[in-house]
Amino acid sequence: MEDVARGAGVSRALVSLVFRDSPRVSDRSRARVLQVADQLGYRPNAMARGLASRHGRTVGVLINDLHNPFFAEIVDGIEALADALGFRLLLGHGGGSARELSVLGTILEFRPAGLVLLSPDTPSGVIAQQVGGVPVVVVGRPVRRPGMDTVVNDEAHGARLAVEHLAQLGHRRIAHVSGGARGAGAKQRARGYGVAMRALGLGADACVVPGGFTEQDGVEAAARILADGEPPTAIFAANDLVAVGVMAVLDDHGLAVPGDVSLVGYDNSALARVRHVDLTTVNQPRHEMGQLALACLLERIRGERDRAVLHRITPTLVVRSSTAAPRA
Amino acid sequence: MEDVARGAGVSRALVSLVFRDSPRVSDRSRARVLQVADQLGYRPNAMARGLASRHGRTVGVLINDLHNPFFAEIVDGIEALADALGFRLLLGHGGGSARELSVLGTILEFRPAGLVLLSPDTPSGVIAQQVGGVPVVVVGRPVRRPGMDTVVNDEAHGARLAVEHLAQLGHRRIAHVSGGARGAGAKQRARGYGVAMRALGLGADACVVPGGFTEQDGVEAAARILADGEPPTAIFAANDLVAVGVMAVLDDHGLAVPGDVSLVGYDNSALARVRHVDLTTVNQPRHEMGQLALACLLERIRGERDRAVLHRITPTLVVRSSTAAPRA
DNA sequence: ACAGGGTGTTAGAGCGCTCTAACGATCGTT
DNA sequence: AACGATCGTTAGAGCGCTCTAACACCCTGT
Structure with a gap:
């Protein structure tokens, strides 16, 4: 900084003012200081700056x-x-x-x-x-x-969007694979699902399958759903990864998506955008x-x-x- | 730091030594300093530290x-x-x-x-x-x-691994969807593919389809491959995303993977591990x-x-x- | 010609730490 | 008992910057 000041023929303090974008510096001084700084490869030291400045x-x-x-x-x-x-x-x-x-x-x-x-x-x-x-x-x-x-x-609103979308398409038996007890937002999503189902008069058809946030959780939940007799016509998964797990199992059982079962995920992750997956999902901005x-x-x-x-x-x-x- | 020193009944410099893990401090002093520091909620200032120390x-x-x-x-x-x-x-x-x-x-x-x-x-x-x-x-x-x-x-070695694996399975007409001209490592992978094919005596069957590193690139490349008459029995894609794009198009054309066409990706991304995709791929450690x-x-x-x-x-x-x- | 209000610039005191050099205390050695 | 060696500790000078307060300078208006 000293060198830059000397090179530009000004004081150290003025160089500091220039690098702090102070309005109290004349254009001429500013230009000269910046030019000399660039020429000398000077770069302010964030450490010293942080030390000296309070904010x-x-x-x-x-x-x-x-x-x-x-x-x-x-x-x-x-x-x-x-x-x-x-x-x-x-x-x-x-x-x-x-x-x-x-x-x-x-x-x-x-x-x-x-x-x-x-x-x-x-x-x-x-x-x-x-x-x-x-x-x-x-x-x-x-x-x-x-x-x-x-x-x-x-989360509750997101869950409601998913449920209402499915209900509007004509689905009544809509199951939810939850994100488990610990996952961020999992409980709120499950609760939102329950509230939305009841609000649509589908409370009796509501069914929450405990899960998690991994693909494997989706696989296991789907296996459980399919083992329980007549499967639902739609599944709302706790997130996209879980939905993909569910999708894989449905496929293994010869059930088409969305032909036999509709599927909604959550997160609008890159995975949901994959052509092969192309998942309806809740997007968080x-x-x-x-x-x-x-x-x-x-x-x-x-x-x-x-x-x-x-x-x-x-x-x-x-x-x-x-x-x-x-x-x- | 001053406060910690006072609280522990030592000098400022000794507190500094403690926080620098110097071996020249007695265990007794160290313990006392650390205790007082913890009690006072003292945390060294990385700025000041960085300023003062050269290394x-x-x-x-x-x-x-x-x-x-x-x-x-x-x-x-x-x-x-x-x-x-x-x-x-x-x-x-x-x-x-x-x-x-x-x-x-x-x-x-x-x-x-x-x-x-x-x-x-x-x-x-x-x-x-x-x-x-x-x-x-x-x-x-x-x-x-x-x-x-x-x-x-x-990259060349990775490409060789892919090609040799396919050749070992009995494939001869192995196509490569390249990562384009600009992608990191794309050219090396394509070159490695070419070298490996020739080394296996399959130089005449080698076929590089220009692509990129996105799913869409895979889709377009696959479409081009399928339009060109008899498709290859195996495709080595520039990366996993491209492979997934190829996979989607093969599926659309009623071609099974790996039944009709074998597919190898590159990167061992999370996508390749998805159950539904389950892609053979080159892993970079x-x-x-x-x-x-x-x-x-x-x-x-x-x-x-x-x-x-x-x-x-x-x-x-x-x-x-x-x-x-x-x-x- | 001189007060008054900007504007542009400066000196100098820290910010909280590290580090050098030197110090007193304790030890084993002769 | 006197000696240097080693250990634990300390004072004090920076590190490169910001910021306060003060100061020179140039206008403008009377």
């Missing part, structure tokens, strides 16, 4: 599982807004709750202005204790805790979720808001070729 | 595409080694070459000790200029440049690639090596149910 322009993002492209799209949304606002992101990868906590610690050592946690495994109490006073937004898991905001998908999460975090960082908020994003239904009217 | 223990990782789970597994490998060696990772997400360069800049502002670039889009010349003297390892793209090491998959990349970077950081190296990882074949002997 960090860095936000930490903890991704639960890098393997799940679901999170990638949320990160896209966060990035889009961060880029626009001049914030830098520090990405961390959890993967197992023990590691998650240590990665959280690492991010915190960089003193971020705030934290976005994508579906964290760690209990919110532990997180709250770790982060101290740093603002936190949790995405994908409802957390009721002062000082933590939340962005979640309206992930990009929007990411943007909202960061926007929400910034409100708190700027001290514009103090009470915790819970944003519930409304999902949409993507109709593909795995659903049709039931066989007459 | 950063931070490594930057630039991920080309967060949506591609392929990279996630490489990151897993990097993380495993980094954790073991006490290095922290700074993850960045490219996504489009313009953004990639700016993200690279952001990471560099944190003055990492080294950089791992996963399949960067940016030309190596530009990268070299940006990073200055920071050691770099490029994964997934062969780069010949002093100061940059490379970890790549042995991604975890190992990540570990090797970091190990290689550390050699250079430590100054143990100066000349550039190129590590070529040997892939393996994962046989599933998309390949079988041709119909007699």
